[in-house]
Amino acid sequence: MIARMWRGWAPLDKAQDYQRHYESEVAAQLTLGHGFRGARLLRHRDGDEIQFTSIAFFTSMQAVRVFAGKHPERAVVDDLARELLSHWDAEVTHHEVVADF
Template sequence: MIARTWRGWTTPTKADDYQHHYKTEVTDHLRQIPGFQGARLLRHTTGDEVMFTSITFFTNMTAVQAFAGPNPNQAVLEEPARQALTHWDDQVTHHEVTVDLRP
């Protein structure tokens, strides 16, 4: 399994906008990708900035490319995300999941 990680930042006033976009549009899109295995959105507030970390899980890099396109290291940001965030990582990282511990 592959974990795809990405980060984006925003203000506290726009954080709920991004979170809503992720919970609706992003998850709807991801669920249509063959090989999609789940996602987590982490939220961390420090002072006047909110950082989101997205971790999406795919069976393999072929499934990642079905989501991200031919350049899987490029971040995928739709217009609502660009409007809600102040800045973001242009590149993502991919990790091989070596331990998958669940309750």
Template sequence: MIARIWRGWASEATADDYQRHYETEVTDHLRHVSGFRGARLLRSQDGDEVRFTSITFFTGLADVREFAGDDHEQALVEDAARRALTRWDDRVSHHEVAVDVRP
């Protein structure tokens, strides 16, 4: 399994807007991607901003490429996200999940 990790920052005023966007539009799109295995959105205070870390899980890199395209390390930041975020990582990282512990 592959974990795709990306970060974006929002002001306090727009952080909830980004979270709603992720909960609705992003997750709706992901549910239709072959090999999608789940997602987590982490939220933490980072000075005057809110930092979001998105971790999406896919069966393999072929599934990541189906989602992200040929340049699969390029971040996909939709217009609604760009309006809510103050800045974001342009590139994402991919990691093989070595251990997956669930209750």
């Protein structure tokens, strides 16, 4: 299994809106692809912002490409997310899951 990790930061007054966006729009896009195995959105106060960490799980890098396209190392950040976030990682990291409890 592959864990796709990404971070984005939102101002305090937009953090709840971004969280709702992730739970609805991003979740809908993730679940379209065969090989998607779930996701987690982590939230952490970082000064005057909220740092979000997204961890999405896929069966393989081929399944990641169904979601992310030809360049899976690039972050997928849609227009609404760009309006709600102050900044984000342009690239994601992929990790092999070696233990899952």
